[in-house]
Amino acid sequence: MPADFDVKQHRAQPLAVNVRNGAIFASFDPTAEPFEDYLGPRMLSYFDRVFDGRKLELFGYMRQRIDVNWKFMFENLKDPYHASLLHVFFVTFGLFRMDAESAIEMDETGRHGAMINRRGSKLDEVAAYEMRQTLRSDMQLKDTRVLDLIREYPGDVTAVICTFWPNLIIQQQSNTLAMRHIVPRGPDSNDLHWTFFGYADDTPEMRANRVRQANLMGPAGFVSVDDSEVMVMSREGVTPYNDGADVAEMAGRTVEDHDHTITEVAVPGLYQHYRKVMGL
Numbered sequence: 001m002p003a004d005f006d007v008k009q010h011r012a013q014p015l016a017v018n019v020r021n022g023a024i025f026a027s028f029d030p031t032a033e034p035f036e037d038y039l040g041p042r043m044l045s046y047f048d049r050v051f052d053g054r055k056l057e058l059f060g061y062m063r064q065r066i067d068v069n070w071k072f073m074f075e076n077l078k079d080p081y082h083a084s085l086l087h088v089f090f091v092t093f094g095l096f097r098m099d100a101e102s103a104i105e106m107d108e109t110g111r112h113g114a115m116i117n118r119r120g121s122k123l124d125e126v127a128a129y130e131m132r133q134t135l136r137s138d139m140q141l142k143d144t145r146v147l148d149l150i151r152e153y154p155g156d157v158t159a160v161i162c163t164f165w166p167n168l169i170i171q172q173q174s175n176t177l178a179m180r181h182i183v184p185r186g187p188d189s190n191d192l193h194w195t196f197f198g199y200a201d202d203t204p205e206m207r208a209n210r211v212r213q214a215n216l217m218g219p220a221g222f223v224s225v226d227d228s229e230v231m232v233m234s235r236e237g238v239t240p241y242n243d244g245a246d247v248a249e250m251a252g253r254t255v256e257d258h259d260h261t262i263t264e265v266a267v268p269g270l271y272q273h274y275r276k277v278m279g280l
């Protein structure tokens with residue numbers, strides 16, 4: 001470099017950074033609204049439920065490339081309805097059932113969402129019918145430890161999946177905790193980055209549960225392997241019809257919270273915000 005080269009004049013672009021309870025957020029946009037305002041009070045409460053100030057411990061990463069538009073991935077986490085139809089593992093082993101007490105909640109804009117679920121106990125008639133349609137009842141796990149649950153949050157909620165616009169998913173399913181980042185790779189591909197973690201003060205039993213249950217997730221997860229395959233099938237199904245329109249009206253035409261998960265309302269919530277941002 002010449003003698004008068006001043007590195008301060010050529011620094012990398014500074015980022016707007018926010019740290020909250022061990023989670024670090026950065027934005028290239030210096031005018032980004034404050035993190036707490038961005039999430040809104042309700043979504044912030046779900047964020048703080050997992051990031052509650054305890055020291056975090058990183059367990060590991062998984063990464064996968066899925067050849068679909070990034071919004072497929074985000075839609076997937078906003079659509080609870082597919083879970084009991086597609087994810088036979090969930091329903092067979094009781095991790096997710098349509099008869100369980102559940103809810104879909106959003107922030108005021110619809111851009112963020114939370115899917116809240118409880119493990120069901122006794123099976124009602126609708127769920128029993130649903131299971132007969134989708135399952136082989138003779139299917140059993142040889143090692144059931146992957147289903148072990150140590151209840152750790154107030155109330156009896158056993159799963160909360162948060163989708164924070166535009167590309168962050170925070171997942172608490174039983175004892176597994178993870179962040180997923182969607183990284184678009186052009187219009188027809190995205191990388192999904194999974195970061196699994198726990199708390200530094202976890203007991204050995206809790207830590208073992210979290211690590212073991214990570215087998216449900218990721219590129220070859222007992223559950224999430226279904227999603228990536230079906231998303232690609234969906235892309236192949238809709239691609240020939242670029243001039244067509246999707247209809248997502250299960251449970252109404254307005255964007256509002258539902259106290260059940262037989263609904264796709266969070267998907268219109270996403271697109272309400274997407275259209276606004278994109279000026280459509």
Ligand SMILES: [Fe+2]
Pocket residue numbers: 076082083086087224227
């Ligand atoms: Fe899924």
